[in-house]
Amino acid sequence: MAITTDPDEPAAITVQKVSKSFRLPHERTNSVKSVVLNFYRRRQFETQKALQNVSFEIKKGEFFGIVGRNGSGKSTMLKLLAGIYTPTSGAVTVHGTLTPFIELGVGFNPELTGRENVFLNGALLGFNRKEMQALYNDIVEFAELERFMDQKLKNYSSGMQVRLAFSIAIRVKSDILLIDEVLAVGDSAFQRKCYEIFMALKNEGRTIVFVTHDMNAVERFCDRVLVLHQGKSQGVYEPGEASAIYDELNVADSEETGAKEKSATRRWGTGTVKLDELTLYAQGKQLRRGMAAKTGEPLELHFTLTGAKTKKVVIGLVFEDLFGVNIAGPNSIGHSFQRGDTIVYRIDKLSLLPGEYKITVAIYDEQLIQEYDHCEKAYTLNVIADSHNLYGKVHFFGAWSASNE
């Protein structure tokens, strides 16, 4: 269910029927010969529709998320909001001041010192020298780079650069902040700091537009979320709903690209015993490519092997999410399998939450010394759920209760 905005509340940003197309040259003329030959011919262009007829409204003081996969148009949307792009049609109306940047550390020059970069970046963000001088110590302190400010930026680690950039960026006193996946960089201590800042900004009542594909962050911070898919708006939702819709879109997408993905996986090992086939059954039905298992329902993995019949084997599995995070790694240590057996791994209640997961299968000898066959990310498991109110990566099947004597 999409949420409608309250008409009485003032909007910070109104996006009305915005479309954005890019004209991409069809053939690049690289050689002198082709330039001469094609000079009188009209250059051909391919029109790429990055955004089509997108409308939404961001309320004042809202933490607004924009999510979508790569190529969904979310970066284009952000650039339109920032005023870097001009819409092909439609209008973007902004009430209040807006951070002009969409990336941290814009204009950072590796040949300048940390200090010089602070002043240059500050000027780009709209501070004059006096203002920057007043802010300088705070910036350096927050970034924890006191000892490095007179060193050239090229000698900084990427984490240090991000810290410095972020430290400057948060000084911008605009009503509306645009943030593009800053959390993807930096160590966990710094990320925690970023989260604290976000919470503080949110509490200050500033409007924040946050573009990401990290659903955990979305669920943690956002009030409402715009879901973009292939340049079209899928509507504005509450974070939990948006997360589920995003996952469903991912499942739908991988249905289309499923065949391609399988061939892209890697496989190695001695080959003494090899995995012949892995078949997945959800709720008693075989899962074919593009079908999805359900959270809380049974899932069975059936293995058949080929190769030496006399060898005993151990099977190890890895369930990873799309970011490569290892969610679970069950193995069959303590069981003795060999070729000819139909090996089944049964999960009574699937605890994975909606999303796309990759399954790696590894077959070892009983002593876990020789790796017979390692099929990296050989299978894709799509998970959906009936409920949209599920947050995180796994479901605990826990129960709430209250007692009152």
Place this chain on the structure above:
Amino acid sequence: MVAHNIFSKRNRALLRELVVTDFKLRYQGSLLGYTWSLLRPLFFFLILYLVFVRFLRIGTSIPHYPVYLLLGIVLWNFFAETTSQSLGSVVNRGDLIRKIRIPRWIIVISSSVSALINFLLNMLVVLVFMVWTGADVSATVIWLPLILVEIYMFALGVSLLLSAGYVKYRDLSHIWEIILQGAFYLTPILYPLTVITSHTLQQFLLLNPMGQAIQDARTMLITKDTVTIAEVYRNAAMRVVPVLISVVVLLLGVLYFRKQAKYFAENI
């Protein structure tokens, strides 16, 4: 929000920071640093002096010919440096344009200001040699700032056209290099205008704002023995024509740049 106003405090601060950075980077790692800005024109003058006065013996008819030559070259270099540096400025700062909303023209202005600073340093050297060779400074020198404004307007107009055009047409850099080379010889810089025998050609050459400006500057600063546009047309009001050309070029530049600037981020 960054106001689209040249004189807003923010834009001035940004402009200053961009120019300072440019200067820092230019002389980074060199031992003599900023002094090169002065040393370059000094050595340049020395070479000119040796080649034209000692070896070739050109321009003996003109008093203070080496300074006369130097002034012409310094003015021309200002124009050439501004336009050729600005040409790639927008494309080279694609990182900024794609990621931050700042007035696009600031990038072009900052590269022109860098050239302007260089020019002023060069003029300092010219001044030293004027004093040294005892140049014949005329009272009309009070108009010199106007001449400089004219050159700057012309250079900036061309720069705006080139920098915006270069985003789409990458051949421009090569084309402009050739045009600059040709224009250098079409402007009376190395040779006194008097070596051109055709009066019509003289008249035509001085319609070029750079030609007119250089000759006028020479009259004001060095010697009255300079053929100016007023003399060639026997009409002082003709001076307005090259000035008008500069103004028109600047206006065209501003209009074209403004139209194209909206699409810089996606076209770069």
